[in-house]
Amino acid sequence: MDPTQTEMPRKTCFLIGHPTGHSLSPTIHQAAYGALDMNWHYALMDVLEPDLDAVLAGIDGERIVGANVTIPHKQAVYERVDELSDTARAVGAVNTVYRRDGRLVGDNTDVAGFLGPLRAMGRDWSMARAVVLGAGGAARAVAHGLTRELGLAEVVVTARREAAARAIPDICAAPWEERVGVCAEADLIVNTTPVGMAPMEAASPLPDDFVFDAKQTVYDLIYAPETTRLMAAAQAAGASVIGGLPMLIGQAAAAFRIWTGRDMPLEAVNRALRQRMATGGSS
Ligand code: NAP
Numbered sequence: 001m002d003p004t005q006t007e008m009p010r011k012t013c014f015l016i017g018h019p020t021g022h023s024l025s026p027t028i029h030q031a032a033y034g035a036l037d038m039n040w041h042y043a044l045m046d047v048l049e050p051d052l053d054a055v056l057a058g059i060d061g062e063r064i065v066g067a068n069v070t071i072p073h074k075q076a077v078y079e080r081v082d083e084l085s086d087t088a089r090a091v092g093a094v095n096t097v098y099r100r101d102g103r104l105v106g107d108n109t110d111v112a113g114f115l116g117p118l119r120a121m122g123r124d125w126s127m128a129r130a131v132v133l134g135a136g137g138a139a140r141a142v143a144h145g146l147t148r149e150l151g152l153a154e155v156v157v158t159a160r161r162e163a164a165a166r167a168i169p170d171i172c173a174a175p176w177e178e179r180v181g182v183c184a185e186a187d188l189i190v191n192t193t194p195v196g197m198a199p200m201e202a203a204s205p206l207p208d209d210f211v212f213d214a215k216q217t218v219y220d221l222i223y224a225p226e227t228t229r230l231m232a233a234a235q236a237a238g239a240s241v242i243g244g245l246p247m248l249i250g251q252a253a254a255a256f257r258i259w260t261g262r263d264m265p266l267e268a269v270n271r272a273l274r275q276r277m278a279t280g281g282s283s
Pocket of ligand 1: 071110113133134135136137138139159160161164192193194195197221222223244245247248249251
C-alpha cells in the first residue's frame with residue numbers, strides 16, 4: 001500500500017494483528033489470487049489498538065476491500081464495526097471485515113473453518129459428546145459451531161480458568177483437573193489450547209497414559225506442527241484425527257468468498273502452503 005508505487009494493485013485485502021510477521025494468510029490468499037489470475041494483493045498490517053480506527057476507516061470497499069483480524073484485535077474490532085453478522089455476534093469476536101452499503105461489517109469465518117472438516121466426515125454429530133480443551137477466543141467459536149450449527153447435545157469446556165469456560169454459552173464447564181475423565185467419555189475432543197505448538201511442541205494437553213478409543217475423533221486447532229503430540233497419540237490408538245490446517249484454510253476460503261464472490265482454488269492454496277511450511281514458515 002505504498003502510495004508512491006506506480007503500478008498499484010487493483011484491489012487489496014490485509015491482515016490486522018500484532019504481531020503478524022509469521023502469518024500464513026498472505027501465502028494462502030496470494031496463491032488464490034495467482035491461480036485465478038486476479039490482480040489483488042494481500043498485505044500484513046501490524047497494528048496497535050490506538051491505530052485500529054484509522055486502519056478500519058481505510059477499508060473503502062473499492063480498492064481496499066477488506067481485512068482479516070487476528071490476535072489481539074478480534075474483540076476490539078468487534079466493538080468498532082457498524083454491523084455484525086449473527087455468527088460474529090454470537091461468538092463475540094470478528095475475524096473478517098468488509099464494507100456493505102457504506103457500512104463496515106464484522107463477520108466470523110473461524111466457525112465455518114472449524115466445522116468444515118467435521119461436516120466432511122459425513123456423520124450425524126447431534127448425539128455426539130464433545131469436550132473442548134481451553135476457553136479462549138478460539139474455544140468460543142468452536143463451542144458456537146458445535147452447539148448452534150452442528151446441534152451437539154453435550155459440549156463440555158474444560159480450562160485452567162473455569163470462570164472463562166463458564167462464560168461460554170450453551171456448554172457445561174468442567175475443572176481442568178477433571179479433563180482426563182471427561183475426555184474418556186467424549187466422542188470428539190477438541191484442543192484449543194496452545195499446548196503442542198512452539199514452544200510447547202513436546203507437550204500434550206492430555207497425559208501420556210490417556211487411553212484413546214478408536215471411535216473417538218481428536219481435533220487439534222494447532223497447525224504447526226501439522227501433527228501434534230496429542231494427534232500422534234490418538235492416531236496410534238486408531239482414533240480419527242484432524243489438525244488445524246484445514247480450519248486455517250477454511251476460514252480463509254470463507255473470507256475470500258465474502259470479498260471476491262469466488263471460491264478459493266484449494267489445490268493451489270494447499271500446494272503453496274506445503275511449500276511455505278517446508279521452507280520454514282511455521283505459524
Ligand atoms: P487464547 O484466547 O489465548 O486462549 C487459549 C486458551 O488456552 C485459554 O483458555 C488458556 O488458558 C489456555 N491455555 C494456554 N496455555 C495453556 C497451558 N499451558 N495449559 C492449559 N491451558 C492453556 O488463544 P486462542 O485465540 O483461543 O487460540 C488458541 C489456539 O488455537 C492457538 O494454538 C491458535 O494457534 C489456535 N487457533 C487455530 C486456528 C486455525 O485456524 N487452525 C484458529 C484460531 C486459533 P488461560 O486463560 O488460563 O491462559
